[in-house]
Ligand code: HEC
């Protein structure tokens with residue numbers, strides 16, 4: 001690399017990927033992405049008062065796979081976070097562990113605490129780099145980036161308890177019926193192929209939509225699994241940034257692991273959105 005021929009080749013490859021993305025853009029958002037980042041939440045009246053426990057568990061599952069962005073990290077691919085299939089059972093062992101720093105006294109309380117204060121217990125080997133497993137890279141799910149309501153958090157606990165075959169101990173909160181959830185609207189967006197695609201032009205909205213802030217410090221979000229992007233433009237140019245988003249394993253910055261950042265953004269971002277994002281990141285100095 002560095003030679004003129006090398007540069008030409010790189011440019012060819014880059015413009016080819018842009019064309020491919022442009023060609024895909026018309027279809028991509030109607031496909032089923034492997035990892036579904038949160039869509040912007042749509043206000044929805046959830047009638048918790050007339051919900052059965054089965055419906056509440058199903059709500060938890062939708063939040064887990066959608067708005068909560070849990071599967072971005074807790075999935076079989078990449079191994080960026082522990083799997084949660086049996087966590088409702090394992091929770092009791094966590095409470096008895098001498099490394100446990102929190103205040104929970106039941107499995108249910110442990111699950112709640114894990115979501116809003118992840119550093120109360122850090123699963124060994126999964127801590128933030130350089131902290132010797134004392135700090136968790138998981139974001140507070142009630143915080144700005146994800147913004148789960150109390151009712152949504154409880155629904156996820158019900159889902160996890162049911163998934164592990166444990167008794168569901170959470171109660172459906174009947175005073176929190178007014179909450180935002182993207183769960184219903186999300187399935188509509190995917191199914192309704194007549195819907196006009198919404199192409200975002202605000203870089204921060206694109207970052208929220210694709211949950212970049214779950215892993216990166218960027219646009220007022222404080223993710224810690226990937227590099228801090230708040231000054232990324234100081235030493236990375238647009239070509240590098242574009243490649244970093246489309247093909248995350250192409251360059252691995254020192255101190256970080258491959259296979260953690262999803263490699264599906266090429267299918268999920270519209271060409272226009274990708275360019276807005278690249279220009280924005282290149283300008284952060
Ligand atoms: C940006 C990546 C990321 C996202 C998003 C994320 N987590 Fe985590 N989570 C982790 C990591 C890494 C750990 C292990 C470190 C620790 O114990 O905090 C973890 C730990 C946990 C634990 C404790 C596991 C144990 O074995 O004790 C629970 C429970 C949990 N997450 C639930 C969730 C739920 C529910 C969501 C979605 C609402 C979620 N997480 C979203 C990265 C993430």
Ligand code: HEC
Pocket residue numbers: 072073080207210211212213214215216225226227232236241244245248249251252253256257258259260261262265277281
């Ligand atoms: C599940 C966690 C995760 C998510 C979500 C994520 N990233 Fe990353 N990102 C990483 C990790 C880890 C690295 C470092 C390793 C690598 O390059 O693959 C990285 C690297 C990068 C880099 C290169 C930084 C450098 O200095 O080389 C850029 C740029 C970037 N991400 C942008 C984004 C954008 C934009 C989004 C949202 C569209 C996003 N990331 C979503 C984890 C994530």
